[in-house]
Amino acid sequence: MVPEHHLPADIERTSMAIIESELKAQNITLLPHTEAVVKRVIHTTADFDYAHTLQFTPDAVSLGVAALRRGVPVVTDTNMAKAGISKPSLAKLGLQVYCFMADEKVAEQAREEGTTRAVAAMRHAATVLPGALLAVGNAPTALLEIADLIEKGFRPALVVGVPVGFVNVVESKQRLMQVCKAAGVPAIIAMGRKGGSNVAAAICNALLYTALDTLDPERRGWK
Numbered sequence: 678m679v680p681e682h683h684l685p686a687d688i689e690r691t692s693m694a695i696i697e698s699e700l701k702a703q704n705i706t707l708l709p710h711t712e713a714v715v716k717r718v719i720h721t722t723a724d725f726d727y728a729h730t731l732q733f734t735p736d737a738v739s740l741g742v743a744a745l746r747r748g749v750p751v752v753t754d755t756n757m758a759k760a761g762i763s764k765p766s767l768a769k770l771g772l773q774v775y776c777f778m779a780d781e782k783v784a785e786q787a788r789e790e791g792t793t794r795a796v797a798a799m800r801h802a803a804t805v806l807p808g809a810l811l812a813v814g815n816a817p818t819a820l821l822e823i824a825d826l827i828e829k830g831f832r833p834a835l836v837v838g839v840p841v842g843f844v845n846v847v848e849s850k851q852r853l854m855q856v857c858k859a860a861g862v863p864a865i866i867a868m869g870r871k872g873g874s875n876v877a878a879a880i881c882n883a884l885l886y887t888a889l890d891t892l893d894p895e896r897r898g899w900k
Contacts, residue, residue: 692720705725742888752798753877762885
């Protein structure tokens, strides 16, 4: 087999064209202000269900982009999500990305409080980085903790809530969406069971590329 497309920019553009064509064939029209995020997630997963299940609070994308341009840090619930976020894009904006799951203090806090590391990590993030963008792709307990913290006055810049799984996943997303809407906290949530660290990273990358006007891969220096 001889590949039809060889270079990264060509492969990405062709993939996006295929996505647009298949969305059109399914009579799906994406909203202009959420289109970049939805397409990036479909590009990452090859799953068109996200055109329906990704939900956004009002102005979530524009508020997330503005927060990144202001220099807010990003906190993830897994090192996999952290690894998947574009380091060149973060560097151009002078941003840092953190994951506290392996932090010894967080592990000790989880043991002492009888909770998950994900819960302890979100509590720690709320203390040390109170205005961060939170990207959760694995732990529904993290979403439940974020919802509780928001009800107590915590105000992250944006919550990306896309954990994957079967236990407490659907319920945690529903609760977080309700709490975020009530509190006016921007949120992007993949309703239902689907999600994952790769989806969390894809959403962050879509926001970063939008913030830098680099949705086209050539603007990222790709050929």
